[in-house]
Amino acid sequence: PYDVLVVGGGPAGSSAAIYAARKGIRTGIVAERFGGQVLDTMSIENFISVKSTEGPKLAASLEEHVKEYGVDIMNLQRAKSIEKKDLFELELENGAILKSKSVIVSTGARWRNVGVPGEQEFKNKGVAYCPHCDGPLFEGKHVAVIGGGNSGIEAAIDLAGIVKHVTVLEFNPELKADEVLQNRLNSLPNVTVLKNVQTKEITGTDSVNGITYVERDTNEEKHVELQGVFVQIGLVPNTDWLEGTVERNRMGEIIVNKHGETTLPGLFAAGDCTDSAYNQIIISMGSGATAALGAFDYLIRN
Ligand code: FAD
Numbered sequence: 641p642y643d644v645l646v647v648g649g650g651p652a653g654s655s656a657a658i659y660a661a662r663k664g665i666r667t668g669i670v671a672e673r674f675g676g677q678v679l680d681t682m683s684i685e686n687f688i689s690v691k692s693t694e695g696p697k698l699a700a701s702l703e704e705h706v707k708e709y710g711v712d713i714m715n716l717q718r719a720k721s722i723e724k725k726d727l728f729e730l731e732l733e734n735g736a737i738l739k740s741k742s743v744i745v746s747t748g749a750r751w752r753n754v755g756v757p758g759e760q761e762f763k764n765k766g767v768a769y770c771p772h773c774d775g776p777l778f779e780g781k782h783v784a785v786i787g788g789g790n791s792g793i794e795a796a797i798d799l800a801g802i803v804k805h806v807t808v809l810e811f812n813p814e815l816k817a818d819e820v821l822q823n824r825l826n827s828l829p830n831v832t833v834l835k836n837v838q839t840k841e842i843t844g845t846d847s848v849n850g851i852t853y854v855e856r857d858t859n860e861e862k863h864v865e866l867q868g869v870f871v872q873i874g875l876v877p878n879t880d881w882l883e884g885t886v887e888r889n890r891m892g893e894i895i896v897n898k899h900g901e902t903t904l905p906g907l908f909a910a911g912d913c914t915d916s917a918y919n920q921i922i923i924s925m926g927s928g929a930t931a932a933l934g935a936f937d938y939l940i941r942n
Contacts, residue, residue, distance in 0.1 A: 641727050642668045642712075644935050645740035647719045648878075650676020651921045652746035652911025654702040655928030656935075660744075661709035663936050668712040668738065670719055670730070675699025676748050677912070678921065680770050687921050698921075714738075719747070719881055724904060741942075742906045742935040745882065745894060746928055749875035749912040749919065754786055758842030759871070766848025766868050771795040774870075778803045783868035784851050785809070786839055792872035793817035793825050799870065800828045807864055808833045809853055842869050877913040889915050900931030906942070908935050 644660040646653045649671025660667040673679065681695030690698075706713065718733040722743065730738045751769040753759055759767055768774040775798060783803050785796045788810030794817075796806045808815075808825075813836045815822055825831055834853065840861065841852040850865045877893045887895045887903040893915040900908040908931040911924035 642666050642738065642740035643939055644668075644742050644744060644932065645670070645728065645730060645738055646744045646746060647722075647730065648672075648676065648746035648748055648911070648913070649674035649702075649713075649715065650746060650748045650911060650924065651678060651702065652748070652913075652924035652928035652931075653744070654706050655925040656744045656746055656908075656910055656932040657706050657711045657928075658709060659929045659932030660935060661706075661711050663932075665936070665939065667709070668714065668740070669706065670714045670717050670732065670738065672716065672718045672747075674703055674713070674715045678702070680773055683772070684921065721881055722885055722907075724885075724906065728906065742908065742938055744900070744928070744931045744935055745879075745902075745907065745909040745913060746911045746924070746931070747878040747881075747913045748924075749877045751871065752874045752876045754839055754871050754873060756839050756841055758844060758848070762842055762844050762848045762869075765846065766844060767842060768868060768870050769872075771798045771870055771872075774868075775799050775802050778868040780804050781868060782807070782864075782866040783870060784864070784866055785870045785872055787872035787874070788812070788815035788817060788833070788835070789872070789874065790817045790821060791874070793821040795870050795872045796831060797821065797824055797828065800825075800831050803868070804830065805866075806831045807851075807866065809837050809839055809851070810835045811838055811856075812836065875912065875919065879913050891915075896927075896931075898930070899934035899937070900927060901934055901938075906935075906938055908932075908938075 643665035646669040657669045727739045782805040837853045843850045894909040910927040910931040912919045
């Protein structure tokens, strides 16, 4: 069996695996996609001590660093469930069972879907989630941004510099984004903000040709012709597979203490899948290190 089995190969998992392996204990890492969300990121300018880099480049460095140590890397493998018997038993989608004395979950998060007709159908045909990745595809076109929180308004400001026009749709009567962002947005000539509206449908034929929404105070249905829709309503933690094993909050984030411990002894968690206040690369790496040191402490006591 492993001493430490890390589930998830993003910044948190990579950091956890390196910290564990450096203690000279048997370490494995299972990842559906090594690199995680970093792979979908274009420019990174806040990873302290590296002035500027690109996501795929950072993901490659993460893997290279993990490979410096005798860590078993099991890439393109998805965890299905976990059970604690004498040892932890992690079942993979492919049916294999991996055993370990301790486990660090770092399965990150994914974009939240808005769940209206057309969203699935037109994914990558006008429906997008990553303005940094897909913004340039909509140069000179009209796009919508669903969501008026920080990520939605940041996306709208970013897109306004590339596309012809941006329409922001916010469900609540007011935007939730920070005031500095709202002020910046309001200073832009090619942005329309619709508040108190509910997105009803993303329409199209081969690709997106519009969005239908309802004005919540009048119940009136309206349609805007446009070519792209960016969904920016937050992240969902990848923790469904842990159902019934550890305590999670209302959002599905795993609750951890300052040692990275969950409610199940020997099971630790780190990064965007936890109830951490902020989701950033440097923060995920820090919590990955914390969870590995926590797991090491647990191993020497048990
Ligand atoms: P993730 O990066 O989500 O990694 C999760 C890992 O778990 C992946 O390997 C995934 O494949 C794996 N996994 C998931 N489910 C399973 C399963 N069931 N079984 C096995 N493996 C599984 N942060 C910054 O600091 N600066 C930025 O400039 C920045 N820009 C961003 C831009 C975009 C477009 C996005 C999406 C994010 C950005 N972030 C940025 C946030 C940053 O990428 C995340 O906070 C960070 O990647 C979280 O790391 P993590 O290891 O917790 O999770």
